[in-house]
């Protein structure tokens with residue numbers, strides 16, 4: 001039985017930890033409820049509790065973004081439960097394989113693309129009709145690697161470059177229907193992903209000391225601002241937390 005609620009609701013992929021978890025909290029601070037679309041629902045329980053402690057509803061749904069069935073199911077569950085879907089945050093991501101092109105495992109290379117590029121496509125394919133109906137927002141988590149090659153990261157760079165173009169395609173095809181789509185580069189953020197990068201010793205990013213990394217709150221606050229305010233002039237763009245003007249507009253410069 002379909003029920004409807006007026007509160008806006010977001011799907012956030014990979015929200016069990018790292019930037020995705022911080023996005024759930026940042027959206028809640030703006031009154032937006034979320035469904036944490038994760039591979040391991042048990043792992044996401046602390047995030048769900050943190051959001052609900054703010055008085056905002058939050059649910060956990062099992063979703064591996066490499067599965068088209070999972071993507072369709074999570075969108076279907078949200079529509080059954082709420083009657084609408086307002087925000088999609090494609091956050092789930094994977095850095096590996098870290099290796100030169102001729103040395104790495106080809107299956108791992110394909111898996112990276114399946115996660116970082118095909119995954120967002122699967123979620124978008126399932127969600128766009130509902131997002132168009134709601135005049136909703138999409139934020140895709142990008143990376144500086146979308147625009148600049150990094151040694152050992154050919155899969156990640158290629159996937160994120162594709163994702164930047166996918167954002168533009170969403171804006172091009174669904175902008176007239178009211179869908180506001182953005183890519184955001186979150187900076188170099190202190191998460192498990194950076195731990196893997198440091199351990200690899202490959203390229204200059206791995207040598208950035210941990211105490212120089214940003215906390216996830218800044219990027220999360222900008223994502224939540226984009227999803228909430230849906231700024232018209234930034235639609236389809238590749239944005240970065242390194243842009244002072246963006247932080248000033250989002251009024252998040254002080255976020256940790």
Ligand SMILES: NC(=O)c1ccc[n+]([C@@H]2O[C@H](COP(=O)([O-])OP(=O)(O)OC[C@H]3O[C@@H](n4cnc5c(N)ncnc54)[C@H](OP(=O)(O)O)[C@@H]3O)[C@@H](O)[C@H]2O)c1
Nearest residue numbers: 014018019039064065091092093141143188189191192193
């Ligand atoms: N950290 C940075 O400096 C940085 C910089 C630029 C861009 N980014 C981007 O920001 C996003 C979040 O990164 P992060 O640093 O928070 O990474 P993280 O700490 O490694 O977390 C990655 C998240 O993605 C999930 N995930 C991976 N594969 C998945 C799949 N197939 N289906 C569903 N969920 C999956 C993980 O779930 P499990 O717990 O199940 O593994 C985890 O929740 C990524 O898109 C990343 O590329 C991060």
